[in-house]
Amino acid sequence: MKLLRQITAIILVVLVFAVFDLSVYMLFTRRLKNTNTSESMKNNSIELEKYMPFDENSEVARVETDFKITENLPVLDGAAALYPVFAGFVNAVYPEDSVVFDGEKFTEKSYLQYTNTVKAYKAVVDGTADIIFCASPSAEQLEYAEKQGVELEFVPIGKEAFVFIVSDKNPVSELTTEEIKGIYSGKYKKWSDVGGDNRLTDPVQRIEGSGSQSVMTAFMDGVPMKKNLLGFTGRSLGFSFRYYVADVVADGGVKMIAVDGVSPERKNISDGTYPLTYNFYAIYRKDNKNENIKHFINWILSDDGQEIIEKSGYSRFNY
Template identity: 40%
Template sequence: MVSSQNGYVYTWIILIAILITGNLYLLGVNSKLPKIGKVLVPLFTLTVPLAGYGGYEAYINHIEIKDAEVDLTVYEPFKRGSKAASLEEASSFSVSGNVPRMDGATALYPVIASFVQAVYTEGDYPHDNTSQSPVAASKTDVAYVRLAKRDVDIIFAAGPSQDQKSDMKNLEMTPIGKEAFVFFVHKSNPVDSLTIEELQGIYSGKITSWNEVGGSDKEIIAFQRPEGSGSQTGLQNMMGEIPIMEPPADQQVDGMGGVIEKASDYRNYRNAIGFSYRFFATNMVDSKGIKLLKIDNVEPDTEGIQSGNYPLTGEFYAVTNGTNNPQVEPFIDWITSGQGQELIQKNRLCSDSLMEGEKK
């Protein structure tokens, strides 16, 4: 199957093959070949490069990991068999009528779906249809754009980037839980732990080989995420004032026929490193052959996050930008209460105000 992203490569292969075949004909080489050669030479000129590049692309697709591989449909509230977490008792709070419009980070959609299932009226809330559903998961960058336009009342996400902050007129951020910002590598990589300083060295481009941090003598391929995404903002926060190097990039044809570049999705080479939030990364670990790195020898597990010992623990927030919906404030109060925090814990995230297993 031809990739839409790399279709231009196949086009060039075909054009070059036609050009070579035409030159052979014009130069008279074709006439000197036996009958079978006149058929096989053009055929091999076309099929061998196509097969070679097709095999390469299949390999890349096999090792590429995209956040979209987490199927959010299975978390949609009120659906039979939904994975959205539920309370054991009826919620002490509910919304009706003009319900709060919500959006947020993809990684936090299971939490959002759990809230909806607890306090909204039963119904159909497709996560990917903003025109029909008051509840969506448009990813962090899009969610902040929608909040800036006041197309939604609340978003659930990590803190905004500086550019995203500048778009808000009445920004309010209520911390509702904690999540780990994690780095991962191929499971065969001998490196199990990195320090913050080593990570900063890698992503600034100063550390370029794994043998500089206790690994093999292989070049480090340090993947990044698109600008404005929650995880890229997490990297920027970790780097502070240290400049981030250019990411590995894919080339693709834009609508005007030019070639543009985009940050590559993480590809699980044996010498690669990538980052995300724990929700995505733990889903990847289940089937994608990666392992999470310790940071300063601390595991990114519930204990490390809740205690604050894991150094890249960050808050995630209920974020508003001014709203006329009177149900928003009591809804956020409920989220920070015992029942809301219980749902956060049931989603394998760490509550902001409660220790593990403890309730208000």
């Protein structure tokens, strides 16, 4: 009898650990495992050398064009996500010796620079870059230009969509803006509230200050976003810029959903029917005397320039 009690006690202890560990695994560990789709995500991070102009192994977008700039080259910089676009412009239009790369970064002599949105805005205001390629500026960036007494010209050159993504196993493929706001505000706690199955909604947010989180905050229009406490047991809804997820969708695992009945396809982004479409711009100082800036931007808006934008994964401004 004593032996039976002892064996039972040992089995109970083993069972307690096994049930606890299994629960942790099923609820958390399994959910957080990087799948093959995350590899695609990593590959989509911008690698300088991957889009290096004039390198035959580069994946930079290529077009044949008669327009060339050989002197008074504008110095280019911009948002990291748009680097493949302006590297493509350089590859098509600039002379090969205009790009000086020391193996880690572009040197000061290089007419192609690569920083990020924050530094690029500062560079164009300070006059160390002639044209930058970025999304709309933040209030701080506009304030900095104003403080320096600099007026900036914004020329829209392409379009990008803000997209919402769900697992490809989620039966919901379309939401209205009101439903999306409802999920993020905590009004809709189950997918069945918006035409899906009976699982909990899990609205996923990004890091505060990131570009996509800023756009999402603006999209919510003052309505605070709430987390669904037990949402991690349900189906998630996330958001991103289309550029970052377009290839991932092709791998499976997630899908972009239609918003207000319009899917985020390139045509719908270019013609403006997709409701969450944002322009990105070529930005320069109004007092910049370099004549090539305007010639260059006119070329960017031509078929050749727009083809580079499209080949780089974005949508044309001139559709």
